[in-house]
Amino acid sequence: MPFIRLGCSLTIVPRGESMKLHGRCARSGEAMERAVPERLRRWYAQNARTLPWRLPPGSGRGADPYRVWLSEVMLQQTTVAAVIPYFHRFLARWPDVQALAAAPEEAVLAEWAGLGYYARARNLIRCARAVSAAGGRFPEDEAGLLALPGIGAYTAAAIAAIAFDRPAVVVDGNVERVMARLYAEPTPLPAARPALRARAAALTPRRHPGDHAQAVMDLGATLCTPKSPRCPDCPLADLCAARREGAPERYPLRAPRAPKPQRHGIAYLLRRPDGAVLLERRPRNGLLGGMLGLPGTAWQDMRPDPAPPFAADWREAGTVHHVFTHFRLELRVLAAEAGMAAEPDVGSFRQPDRGALPSVMRKALDIGLAGLGAAGPGV
The missing domain is CATH 3.90.79.10 (Nucleoside Triphosphate Pyrophosphohydrolase)
Known part of the structure; x- marks a missing residue:
């Protein structure tokens, strides 16, 4: 008998019934696409993290794109706790993109010292100067943002969604973990990334995509953590395939890593x-x-x-x-x-x-x- 994965579980399918089960699977997917965004919206309204680059959920306006961009660049490979003091110092010294664009490179590198991944700081200056030269306004769509120095797919999506409320799909490590557990993704990372992105895209609503993106990231950062996830507190617990398996920490699966030279x-x-x-x-x-x-x-x-x-x-x-x-x-x-x-x-x-x-x-x-x-x- 063939096997078909129905959303989250592996089911034995008698011959002749595969089309009917595919219909059930589609209906199940549609139900998830309705339920997950609404549950996350309600949860995020009550549990959003207070961060200096954010606006409260449901504020009805986009966050400052300069703050969103600065925070997202700093947060690459770096924890929120480590970033916050640097973010405050940068904002106090260079309160807008024009001020940062005019800063000497040595001053920016010195302020960045200790945060690591120093190519980010050099790209930060290049990007600030490009935005300043274009009138000081960030592009509002992903294509325009991707044309700026140092902005990749994730950062472009985050700025578009969070600052400009565009329906962009924002996928970081937290989002990958939530998607992998929600659907018990059987493919290990990094090969699973396209599938996890497709899952995240299917669940991203057209209304308030910025709040949705931050809700998934907050869920991964506070409840659906790599170790000891707080499943009883999760608004998606009854929908989560990894929880039904009894092994949420198993996901996302990872291919063996080669030792560092x-x-x-x-x-x-x-x-x-x-x-x-x-x-x-x-x-x-x-x-x-x-x-x-x-x-x-x-x-x-x-x-x-x-x-x-x-x-x-x-x-x-x-x-x-x-x-x-x-x-x-x-x-x-x-x-x-x-x-x-x-x-x-x-x-x-x-x-x-x-x-x-x-x-x-x-x-x-x-x-x-x-x-x-x-x-x-x-x-």
Whole structure:
């Protein structure tokens, strides 16, 4: 006998009955498309998270597109809790897209330091300048938004739906998880993404799509969490196939991940008696592009063993272990003292500002200074 998946369950179908069951499946799908948006609308009206870039549900107007865009770029690969203080600082310093467009790149990169994924900050500046050059107004549709630097499909859909109430399909990790559990999606990620997007599209209403998108994201962030989901509190619990199976945490299924490769490098911390340390700005292109950091070697598969780039009494200070998206880094830190007249060929001496350094360089700075002992007056 053939097998047909009816919405969420696998059913044995006697020969000759498949067309009738397909009709039932279609009716079931139509019922889901009516029930899910309405339940989410009611739940979101009572349980929406209060976030600084949002308007209350049902406000009848779109959120500020600048705030939505800024928050969505910051939230890529980053938690809401980590983003909120950065969002407030950016908004206080650059309250609109024209102000951000006029900002020096170094100032924006310094304000972004610690948030990670620094290509986002460079694209933020490029996008702000493009919008400012076009009169300071963001496009209202996905096609226009996708033409802007650094805006991909998800961000374009989020801005279109949340800021302009366009019927765009917004799919992030939270939405994928909700859809995978609601339908007990049998295909592992990432191959399941087209199917999960189609599920989300079928459930997206034409009326208030921004509220709907934020409702699904909030459901995933607060109830339908990766671990220990709060199924009894979920407005979709009786519709959820994964819950009926008794194993919601099993979904979404994931293909096995290859282990991250290991890379190695050396960072050199050179400190003057006044506490200034030698820093250099990394090349604009590539990882941590345009950010300040300690001079050092390239990060490579084999452990480097070069001669230091300048003469000094170098000592082993320690090792930084840092995880990037695509690799793990083991960074040896060598530290030394320099005289006030020292003039290395790379970088320049600056009083160290930890807030202006990316996380991996903050770690290297701390280890290097600890290895040298008592800090100078500027540290």
